[in-house]
Amino acid sequence: MPIFYTRTMTVPQYPEFAPLSLEHKSEMHPKLSLTPDGVSEFTFPCLFLFRQRYQYRVSNLEGKTFIISGTQPPPEHEEGADSREGKKFFMTPCAAPGRGVIQELFKTHDYWKNISDSVLIPNREKFEECGIEFTEDRDNFDYLYLRTDLAELPGKKYHKKRNLVAQFLKTYSYEKKPITLELVPHAMKVLETWRADKGTDGDYWACKEALDRFGDLNMKGILIYVEGKPVGWCLGEPIARGRIFTVHIEKGLESYKGIYQFLNQAFAATLPEYFTHINREQDLGDEGMRQAKMTYRPSGFVRKYKGQLKG
Numbered sequence: 322m323p324i325f326y327t328r329t330m331t332v333p334q335y336p337e338f339a340p341l342s343l344e345h346k347s348e349m350h351p352k353l354s355l356t357p358d359g360v361s362e363f364t365f366p367c368l369f370l371f372r373q374r375y376q377y378r379v380s381n382l383e384g385k386t387f388i389i390s391g392t393q394p395p396p397e398h399e400e401g402a403d404s405r406e407g408k409k410f411f412m413t414p415c416a417a418p419g420r421g422v423i424q425e426l427f428k429t430h431d432y433w434k435n436i437s438d439s440v441l442i443p444n445r446e447k448f449e450e451c452g453i454e455f456t457e458d459r460d461n462f463d464y465l466y467l468r469t470d471l472a473e474l475p476g477k478k479y480h481k482k483r484n485l486v487a488q489f490l491k492t493y494s495y496e497k498k499p500i501t502l503e504l505v506p507h508a509m510k511v512l513e514t515w516r517a518d519k520g521t522d523g524d525y526w527a528c529k530e531a532l533d534r535f536g537d538l539n540m541k542g543i544l545i546y547v548e549g550k551p552v553g554w555c556l557g558e559p560i561a562r563g564r565i566f567t568v569h570i571e572k573g574l575e576s577y578k579g580i581y582q583f584l585n586q587a588f589a590a591t592l593p594e595y596f597t598h599i600n601r602e603q604d605l606g607d608e609g610m611r612q613a614k615m616t617y618r619p620s621g622f623v624r625k626y627k628g629q630l631k632g
Contacts, residue, residue, distance in 0.1 A: 331381075335422065338378040338390055341368060343537060345379060349387060352415055358437035359561035359623050361463045361602045363414040366538040366558060367569055370527040382422065386415035390430065396605075410434040417444040420451055427453075433628035435461060441626055453628045460606035463623035464614045465565070465598045471589035471617065478618050486586050489579030496546040497587055500554060504544055505532050507551040508572075511544075515572050528570050531556055540569065543588050545580070552577050553584045560600065566592055567600035585617075 332348050333339050350365040361367060368377060368389065375391035382388055389412040393405040408431035417440045418426075426433075436455065445455060469475075474483045489495075500508060509532050516525045531538065542556035553573030560567050568588070573580035589599060600623065604611040 332379050332387060333381065335380040335382045335388055336425070338380045338388075341372040341377040341379050341389075343369060343534070346537070348381075349379070352387070354560065355562055356414055356437070357439050357561055359463065359465070359565040359567070359598075359600055360414065360435055360437050360625065361560070361567045361569070361600050361623070362412070362435055363437075364558055364560055364567065364569075366531070366540055369534075369538070370531055370569075374527070382413075382418055386413050386418065388413055388418065388422075388426070391434075405432075408432065413440060416440065417448075420447065423448065423453070424451065427630055431629070434458075434625075436626040436628055438624055448628070452631050454631045455626045455628050458625045458627045461603045461625045463567075463603055463625075464601045464617075464619045465621045465623060466601060466617055467620045468566070468589055468592055468594075468596050468599050470620070471585060471599055472592070473590075474586060482582050482586070482617070485579040485582040489577070489583040492579075493547045493577065495583075496549075497591075498544045498546070499591075500535070500542045500544050500556065502536055505535050507546075508532055508544055508554040511551050511554055511574060512572055514574055518575065524570075528572060531570055542570075543584075543591060545573070545584055545587065547577060553580045555584055555588050559596070563595065565598045565600050566596045567602065569602070 332345050346365050346369070353363050353365055356363055371377070374394050378390045380388045380390070391410055391412070393408050393410060395406050409429065410432050411426050411430045412435050413433070423433075433453070435458070441455060449455070470479070474486065498504060509529070512525065512528055512532065516522065531540065540556040540558045542554055544551055545553040555568055555571040557566055557568040557570070559565070571581065571584060573584055575581075592599070598620065601614060601617075604614055
């Protein structure tokens with residue numbers, strides 16, 4: 322009787338690259354989840370959901386790190402051209418490659434993106450000797466919050482947030498449920514209404530795929546119902562070796578006043594105590610988004626840097 326083997330698609334060895342695929346999850350997810358800094362982009366679901374927008378291609382460098390190649394798309398949150406639009410970048414989430422590999426990558430890429438502290442600090446001097454200049458990429462800093470702050474909204478600094486949550490609780494009869502595969506259609510209804518209300522796609526397609534692939538991507542979240550109608554949801558996952566929970570997606574119907582403040586607080590309150598911080602991702606240089614994230618009083622940032630050849 323013949324024996325049939327199922328072929329598992331592995332990440333090709335550098336210098337070969339392949340388009341990022343769901344079949345790469347089993348190889349990439351374990352290593353990405355162990356990165357210490359908590360960079361929100363460096364999770365398999367986040368990379369997968371935005372693989373088409375950034376045209377991600379991936380390579381495995383001797384089992385030490387993945388090299389992720391991408392192209393900067395047009396800006397989502399502002400009008401006009403971004404100076405980086407159309408430029409090629411590479412990312413190295415798990416470790417810094419050797420000098421030779423970096424020099425080769427700069428022959429076909431414009432810049433090195435999302436360099437974390439744990440990758441940059443031990444290696445900065447040797448790469449600067451190669452003519453690479455590093456700068457902080459403030460627009461891509463991830464916002465970190467104490468889980469207890471978001472769950473409890475303590476003190477005067479959260480007075481306005483507490484009032485909005487209290488108003489939501491007083492106005493609406495609500496129910497909170499963990500998102501399951503069976504409840505995904507309810508979350509999809511919220512997403513479709515959100516899209517219609519906004520009159521624009523925004524991150525609609527990535528959010529839709531997150532729901533369509535809910536069973537494959539293993540993210541966690543909650544659904545909020547008002548009088549039996551789904552009105553808001555969020556999805557995220559553990560990062561930084563389980564110390565931080567990052568919220569990738571949050572969608573609510575703004576006709577329900579306070580929905581986002583309540584969703585934020587309610588989800589933080591459901592997380593286990595071993596999550597010390599919540600990562601709510603970056604502001605992408607959008608001033609309105611920056612102000613909104615700052616009103617929640619971040620306890621710090623996940624700093625990211627950009628590397629470019631001098632001259």
